[in-house]
Amino acid sequence: MAVVDASKKASAYQTLYHINAAFAAIVEHYEALKATGLLSARYTRLYQGFTRELQAEFNQDFLLTLQRNEMDDWNHFGKVRQQWEKHLKGAGTKQQNL
Secondary structure (H helix, E strand, C coil): CCCCCCCHHHHHHHHHHHHHHHHHHHHHHHHHHHHHCCEEEEEHHHHHHHHHHHHHHHHHHHHHHHHHHHHHHHHHHHHHHHHHHHHHHHHHHHHCCC
């Protein structure tokens, strides 16, 4: 797989952050509804559990793709670093021979 453009990668992670933050807000809103008396403690826990389950399911759907993308980037940029280290090692050897 090709290396993902850095801005697209950042945008994807930012979008996932916003979605997860929205799930967290929903869980907090259930607490607010409970405090007003509109939602019982039992149903607050129930709906919070449903929300967290859906959040976990949502996130796990992306994990394999994200992991694959990160491994591809790690492999690609690791080669870049290895080439640079090889270059530096070669430059050091040339200076020692002078």
